[in-house]
Amino acid sequence: MNSTKNENLDIFRDKVLIFFLILSIITVISQITLGGIVRVTGSGDGCPDWPKCYDSWIPPFEYHALIEYAHRTLGASLGIFIFISTSIVWIKYRRNSSVIRLVTLSSVLVFIVGMIGGVVVLSELSPSIRTLHLTLAQMVTALVILSYIYSTYTFNLPINKSSKWLWSKIDKDHKSILNFTVFAAIFTLVALLSGSYAVWKEAGTVCSSWPLCGGSIIPQSYLAWIHMFHRFISILSVFVVFFACYKVLKTEKISKHLRFASISGIGLIFAQIIMGAANPLTTFEQWARAGHLSLATLIWVNMVFMIGFFLKPTKASEINNIK
Incomplete structure (x- = not known):
């Protein structure tokens, strides 16, 4: 030992x-x-x-x-x-x-x-x-x-009511929010991949308006369906990630690193909304398209950091009681 x-x-x-x-x-x-x-x-x-x-x-x-x-x-x-x-x-x-x-x-x-x-x-x-x-x-x-x-x-921090999570042990009070954070991270990844697939199928620029596709509620072509599926998944991921970050901030006994990552996640979400809208509004300029993927990756990275900070042993001096 x-x-x-x-x-x-x-x-x-x-x-x-x-x-x-x-x-x-x-x-x-x-x-x-x-x-x-x-x-x-x-x-x-x-x-x-x-x-x-x-x-x-x-x-x-x-x-x-x-x-x-x-x-x-x-x-x-x-x-x-x-x-x-x-x-x-x-x-x-x-x-x-x-x-x-x-x-x-x-x-x-x-x-x-x-x-x-x-x-x-x-x-x-x-x-x-x-x-x-x-x-x-x-x-x-x-x-x-x-x-x-x-x-x-x-360094090890005594965990009250510890609960096993994969190969780690976490505070039982944190298990449900950790599970939701993992769900939000997966949702983020699905949204990211759906956008990349849309571009590779040449569906990335078929909808020149935002938030609807050409002013129509129902997509008018196969490629438009692919594009709008990505937008739908992306909108859902925005709410899921925002809610996960908000729930983490309301959780007691989280480290300052986890708190910072949660705040960063909310900021990245708002930046991604703006960048997503900038794509059709700029007629899909290269900088807007590249920035859109980069921000999606940063959101994924941030969610992984949040998961890691839940699993990471933390010094007692780093604990913030957020109520």
Whole structure:
């Protein structure tokens, strides 16, 4: 027991591990954001082969090729950072089962994402394959964030009426709101993926008005149905995420980190509403479309942080009683 506790304290002090986990988080968010830019600028086929670009490791000095190759380079860098993090954990902290599970699964998934990325190019950018590619990339994001959270704090706080949640123990009074937060996070991911699928099916710009599609309550085409389904799911996700953040803020005994994440979630929701409306109002300018996906990813990231902060052991001095 003491050796495990000392190992937990050591992982908290491991600045190299924390550095690479933070670097992984920044890189994966940047890669997904750049992936959105690849999508809205039509740069997905900027490099027609894989892993090289026009059969060269150095891409041609051309706009679309540079954007696509930068996206791939970030993906390769992410794989290296996660591999280093995983190696550190396996060598020094293998008794920390939570972090071991998270970083190992991150390594496996980031490898799969890279392989699917190659399939995306070689399959002429099939919408279904691209949706799977983005889904797994968002899963990697979640796993890296949770790896970071579980590695940055390991002091134990006595939990009243503890309840098991997956491999963790949480306060029984927090279990229902944690479950709803997970539901809100999943809803956010579904909304994000539905929007990406709509764009890849070339349905992203078929509705030039907002909030209705061309002034009609009933969509008039198959592509319009895809587009409006995304809008409907997005509107629902706004209410679900807002309610989850509000409920967390009303919950007693939450850390200052969780409180900050909840407030951030509300702010991101309002920013996303504005950005979503900006798409049709600007005739789907590239900056509005890329910003829309970036904000959706940040909302997903924020929800994962909230889940992690519920599961993360917290110092008593960090507890805020919010009533």
